[in-house]
Amino acid sequence: MALSSFIDYLSLERKYSKHTVTAYSRDIESFFDFLENRYGEMPEREISYPLIRSWIVKLADEGVGNRSVNRKVSSLKAYFKFLQKIEVIEQSPLAKHKSLKVKKEIQVPFSGDEIDAVLNELSAASDFASSRDLAMVALFYATGMRRSELINLQLDDVNLAQKTLKVLGKRNKERIIPLIDWLVDVLKTYINQRNQNFGSDTGGSLLLTNKGENLYDTFVYRTINRYFSEVSQKTKTSPHMLRHTFATHLLNNGADLNAVKELLGHASLASTQVYTHTSMAELSKVYRNAHPRNRSDD
Incomplete structure (x- = not known):
């Protein structure tokens, strides 16, 4: 084989x-x-x-x-x-296979109130674990990065002076994400905590466990799921839902689809367009409320 x-x-x-x-x-x-x-x-x-x-x-x-x-x-x-x-076979036995039909599920993003509830809870604490968890949530929500990208972030990838973050995406494709001031402040606080706990010359991964070890998939999933399942009734409270929320909230507030595509690290617009359904719902709501012909007579 x-x-x-x-x-x-x-x-x-x-x-x-x-x-x-x-x-x-x-x-x-x-x-x-x-x-x-x-x-x-x-x-x-x-x-x-x-x-x-x-x-x-x-x-x-x-x-x-x-x-x-x-x-x-x-x-x-x-x-x-x-x-x-590699010429082991002449024709694939799956050449004419058609994929099974899959029911399309509309993924509802977290609301602003749900995001704020988690951020406020984490901001109220001052220990290392809370500071790290806040950095995790903030990075997901403020950059839209993937779980694997967050885990692989290195300390050297963060440039607080220039307010940028270097992310290594799928197929080792590198992209630079600008950081908003709020995220810069969150990262400064976390990095100070990290240095106090594990020294300033440790290098390596940006985000660490309480024992100073690298994060891993289940750790990140359980952390995000724990916080958001407390404030949300949604069935999905995974790290990917924060990526989905990032994209949807940007589009709802008028962000250009191409700009969101670049921030997410998508290869094509087709991948980004899956996030537009909620944006269209918001646009429709604004349209119905604002158009003169849709207002009831006083």
Whole structure:
């Protein structure tokens, strides 16, 4: 099996993040485990679409949602495309596969009051953990960065004098994000706390755990979820919802779509446009309230 070569290809040539590569690997391995358990080991060139379809049916029977199934199949599709590229197979068995239909979910961003409630709670405390958690929430809400980008932030990436932040995004694409004064103040306070706790010459990651170690995915998720589940009734209170809130609040207040695209680090406007539905709802509300022909007679 050429999986190890594919993993190298994703990491070295496509510059995918470690997290993404691990997800691809896990999806592909799960398919081949299924294949071996049910049909025995076989070379990639003998794998047909009916075999893959039986895997998809098994996933559905196990209660795996369509969105997750599509992701797994997408990983497998990328693998077979790679096998074509290196001439292991002539044609992908997934060439004509159509993704399962997924119900579109409208993600409602946090309100300004919900954001303020968390920020006020964290601002009221003065210990290191609260200062760090405040910096986390502030960075998500004021820059719209991804969870992986926040975790990988280095102390040297912050330039408080120039009020800028260097972020390493998907496929190692670097972007510079301007910092608003409020975020600069939050980061100054946190960095002072960080220096007091772990020394000013430690370098390395910007955000640290209480033990001075690097942050990790579940730590960030649990932290954000804990604070926002206390102030919000929304079903999703993840770090990504703060990214969604950042984009929506900017668009609601008149920000240019292209500017938001650059701040988010999107490769195309199509990715950014998913955040515009709430903006349109706000625009519609303003329009209905302001247009003379929509006002009832006194």
